[in-house]
Amino acid sequence: MRDITPVTVARGDGIGPEITDAVLYVMNAAGARLKVEEVPAGEAVYKRGHPGGLDAAGWGSIRRTRVFLKGPITMPQGYGNKSLNVVARTTLGLFANVRPCVSYHPYVRTRHPRMDVVIIRENEEDLYAGIEHRQTDDVIQSVKLISRPGSERIVRYAFDFARSNHRQKVTAFVKDNVMKMTDGLFLKIFYEIAADYPEIKADHMIVDIGAARLADQPERFDVIVTLNLYGDIVSDIAAQLTGSVGLAGSANIGETCAMFEAIHGSAPMIAGQGIANPSGLLMAAVMMLVHIGQGDIAARIHNAWLKTIEDGIHTADIYARGLGRVRAGTNAFAEAVVERLGQTPVTMPPVGYSTMRPAYDGLNRLAPRVRALKELVGVDVFLQWSGGLPDDLAELVLPLSTEALTLASISNRSQRVWPDGNADVFCTDHWRCRFLANGGPVQHGAIVELLGRLAEAGIDFTQTENLCNFDGKAGFSSPGQ
Numbered sequence: 106m107r108d109i110t111p112v113t114v115a116r117g118d119g120i121g122p123e124i125t126d127a128v129l130y131v132m133n134a135a136g137a138r139l140k141v142e143e144v145p146a147g148e149a150v151y152k153r154g155h156p157g158g159l160d161a162a163g164w165g166s167i168r169r170t171r172v173f174l175k176g177p178i179t180m181p182q183g184y185g186n187k188s189l190n191v192v193a194r195t196t197l198g199l200f201a202n203v204r205p206c207v208s209y210h211p212y213v214r215t216r217h218p219r220m221d222v223v224i225i226r227e228n229e230e231d232l233y234a235g236i237e238h239r240q241t242d243d244v245i246q247s248v249k250l251i252s253r254p255g256s257e258r259i260v261r262y263a264f265d266f267a268r269s270n271h272r273q274k275v276t277a278f279v280k281d282n283v284m285k286m287t288d289g290l291f292l293k294i295f296y297e298i299a300a301d302y303p304e305i306k307a308d309h310m311i312v313d314i315g316a317a318r319l320a321d322q323p324e325r326f327d328v329i330v331t332l333n334l335y336g337d338i339v340s341d342i343a344a345q346l347t348g349s350v351g352l353a354g355s356a357n358i359g360e361t362c363a364m365f366e367a368i369h370g371s372a373p374m375i376a377g378q379g380i381a382n383p384s385g386l387l388m389a390a391v392m393m394l395v396h397i398g399q400g401d402i403a404a405r406i407h408n409a410w411l412k413t414i415e416d417g418i419h420t421a422d423i424y425a426r427g428l429g430r431v432r433a434g435t436n437a438f439a440e441a442v443v444e445r446l447g448q449t450p451v452t453m454p455p456v457g458y459s460t461m462r463p464a465y466d467g468l469n470r471l472a473p474r475v476r477a478l479k480e481l482v483g484v485d486v487f488l489q490w491s492g493g494l495p496d497d498l499a500e501l502v503l504p505l506s507t508e509a510l511t512l513a514s515i516s517n518r519s520q521r522v523w524p525d526g527n528a529d530v531f532c533t534d535h536w537r538c539r540f541l542a543n544g545g546p547v548q549h550g551a552i553v554e555l556l557g558r559l560a561e562a563g564i565d566f567t568q569t570e571n572l573c574n575f576d577g578k579a580g581f582s583s584p585g586q
């Protein structure tokens with residue numbers, strides 16, 4: 106008797122219960138070796154006062170099984186509730202979001218018949234950390250954090266994925282022409298890691314033109330790896346291009362836990378009618394079976410599903426006259442898949458999966474960094490002020506310079522406005538005063554002394570950022586001219 110794998114399943118909201126039933130029915134008929142632990146998730150749980158959409162028993166089950174198949178959730182509108190997806194990604198360390206986006210030409214209508222792209226999105230960092238502060242009356246900031254280990258982990262995952270799935274190319278989408286330090290770090294690591302995979306072509310594109318090319322010629326792409334925000338947007342574009350949001354599944358992968366779901370939402374307008382397409386969740390279930398080492402069952406289901414699509418048995422969202430033969434409801438579609446278990450598609454290429462459980466640890470193996478020599482060479486002091494022109498602020502702040510730190514520049518929304526500022530720059534009430542060390546590096550005490558003087562003078566400083574050199578190289582950007 107081969108191993109039975111415990112998995113946590115949540116039916117979710119809207120069409121969630123009906124498509125989950127269909128998917129469990131297909132997996133059962135295909136011989137998936139699962140022990141399903143069902144947990145409530147979504148609206149009902151939010152209403153019981155659990156702001157993350159799962160109760161303690163639900164989290165306990167996921168921590169035990171480490172595998173979570175999740176139906177779509179109706180996102181709470183009420184203040185204070187959190188998206189279950191976002192909470193699960195961060196609390197379970199699900200660092201990689203994997204979305205295969207495939208066309209099923211000529212059976213499903215699409216403008217891009219040869220599309221077969223996998224988007225791999227970093228899932229934990231970037232602006233999604235949600236570190237936001239209102240600093241002044243007019244200005245709110247959101248902090249974009251990109252780490253070296255986080256970037257390494259997702260990039261290596263993407264190359265490992267490409268290697269084990271016989272993919273030819275990995276393309277990084279970044280905006281390093283503007284965010285030279287954060288996106289620049291991601292890109293540098295991308296090429297460092299690419300060197301370990303000489304058989305896979307590596308290239309990169311600026312995300313804006315990359316997204317435009319993807320929308321126009323998706324067949325030019327193979328695997329795309331990108332940061333959290335860009336990946337969120339680009340993967341929705343890619344999924345839409347294949348023909349229906351009802352077709353694609355996704356995996357959220359961590360070192361110990363993983364979550365699998367359809368990319369679509371709970372579609373409340375069609376809930377309870379028995380017409381929803383279960384394919385997105387079924388493709389997620391296929392990814393789950395590969396993840397738990399049941400690639401043989403995954404392939405059996407995937408091939409039967411492809412044959413069903415080829416035979417023209419389509420749910421309403423993809424049914425088109427001339428392409429579909431039978432417009433099937435959710436259950437009839439699932440039954441058609443079950444009837445075809447053991448068959449393979451005739452025109453579309455059949456799929457095959459390994460039964461080896463993929464490992465996601467050991468992704469951080471770049472040579473350990475030699476700790477850089479870090480020297481404190483200044484401080485940016487952000488402050489709220491509405492007292493006049495930049496020269497007036499300089500007149501106020503310059504005399505507060507200390508023996509160690511002197512006011513070097515003032516900028517507003519990153520544009521330098523003093524000295525030699527451009528009078529056309531629109532200024533808000535949010536100013537950055539850059540103080541640089543007079544000569545060599547300074548100690549933290551020098552900043553404390555400076556802030557003491559600013560406080561005594563009644564300056565409303567809202568934030569400071571230390572300016573450091575790392576091995577003699579500036580670890581901070583310069584204000585725009």
Ligand code: NAD
Nearest residue numbers: 177178179180350351368369370371372373375381382422
């Ligand atoms: P949606 O994906 O639920 O629906 C968009 C459109 O696609 C609708 O016309 C819907 O009828 C159709 N559709 C979606 N899935 C389908 C399927 N399987 N078969 C046939 N047609 C399908 O997006 P929405 O309407 O913007 O969101 C509805 C709810 O779902 C919201 O509360 C939203 O926050 C939530 N949502 C949840 C998730 C998730 O749980 N991962 C993802 C996206 C949206």
